[in-house]
Amino acid sequence: MTVPTTILGQNQYGKAENRVVKITRDGATHHIRDLNVSVSLSGDLDEVHYSGSNANVLPTDTTKNTVFAFAKEQGIESAEQFGLALARHFVDATEPIRTARIRVEEYAWERIATSEGEAPHSFVRRGQETRTAQVTYDGSTVEILSGLKGLTVLNSTDSEFWGYIKDKYTTLKEDYDRILATEVSAVWRHGWNGEDDASAPDWQSSYEGTKALMLGAFAETYSLSLQQTLYRMGSQVLEGRPELEEIRFSMPNKHHFKVDLEPFGIKNEAADGAVYIAADRPYGLIEATVLREGAEARIPLDLTNL
Structure with missing residues (x-):
């Protein structure tokens, strides 16, 4: 009986659907960015599949923490900017990681109107659409898909x-x-x-x-x-x-x-x-x-x- 020979194909891993809400205070006026961020990493990861060695694995919990830390330290100017900063970080700072793909959904909020004008820190979800972005970085080239x-x-x-x-x-x-x-x-x-x-x-x-x-x-x-x-x-x-x-x-x-x-x-x-x-x-x-x-x-x- 012939034993089938197998090899590992394309693979990736990461932390999906990190819900990040960033509040920026400008005096009494507040600004809100509301994101759903998913991280996928690929690279030199054969051994974790073949033998279970985690030597080249950046924990998904670390990727989650990085998302929140970047939101605080670097801020969120746009879904694309935030995704690009994360993608470059994961590839440039972690040698076994060759490619990072960051997918972002952004949920829009608008200020609630009152008899005295727009409320400075009260919001209602804007229901028109969900903004999306995907950033892929392989160490040299960036591809950004907005949507x-x-x-x-x-x-x-x-x-x-x-x-x-x-x-x-x-x-x-x-x-x-x-x-x-x-x-x-x-x-x-x-x-x-x-x-x-x-x-x-x-x-x-x-x-x-x-x-x-x-x-x-x-x-x-x-x-x-x-x-x-x-x-x-x-x-x-x-x-x-x-x-x-x-x-x-x-x-x-x-x-x-x-x-x-x-x-x-x-x-x-x-x-x-x-x-x-x-x-x-x-x-x-x-x-x-x-x-x-x-x-x-x-x-x-x-x-x-x-």
Whole structure:
């Protein structure tokens, strides 16, 4: 009987979902950054798998402590800046570690409005979207993927869907005035590779500008398909943000179907103000990458939701 020979393949380890809340006090006015940080490390780690030797292992508890210490000592200017500082630290300070990948989700808060203006230290969670970032560092090159998820948008008109393939199983009726709604998840890759920190993007303005371009394109596109809208959103982003090389979207079609009121003798037409049922599943799922001409696609398909 032949004994199978095995070898170790790609591997990584780390501490996932470190919840970090940083409060910065500016007199009576406070500022809050709320992150969920996951650390993954890879490198010279064969022996811990083959023999159980921990000689090259930085404990995951240490990575957790580092996240919190960096939040205190270095502060959090942005998800990207914080992730980059951590990634460089783990690789540069720990010889067996060759690559660090830091994934960050950021939860936004806004000040509560009162009769006397904005409260200086009272906040409510902003519910539009979750900001994401992934920083990968291998000792020389940096790759930063920024993104967002959970951004729900809707156009109540200026959307059609017709002219599609029809076979014996097709029951969907063509629609010349429909609701177009989706929940946008997007990841975009920066061209900056970490060689010159002075030329690094302004992460906050880059994020805000990218989101604004996406929303503007969604609102301004007369849509004949969600695919067309997706491509227009990506094109607008790359045309308006020269620091970006590619952007990938995952956009479920949040279907709104007109309710059949004919049994009650009621016409339900869009022109008269139709009534719809919002169906949460099953749903169409539209995914695509938009690239700057000449750029290489490098965002993996499974990274749309970081």
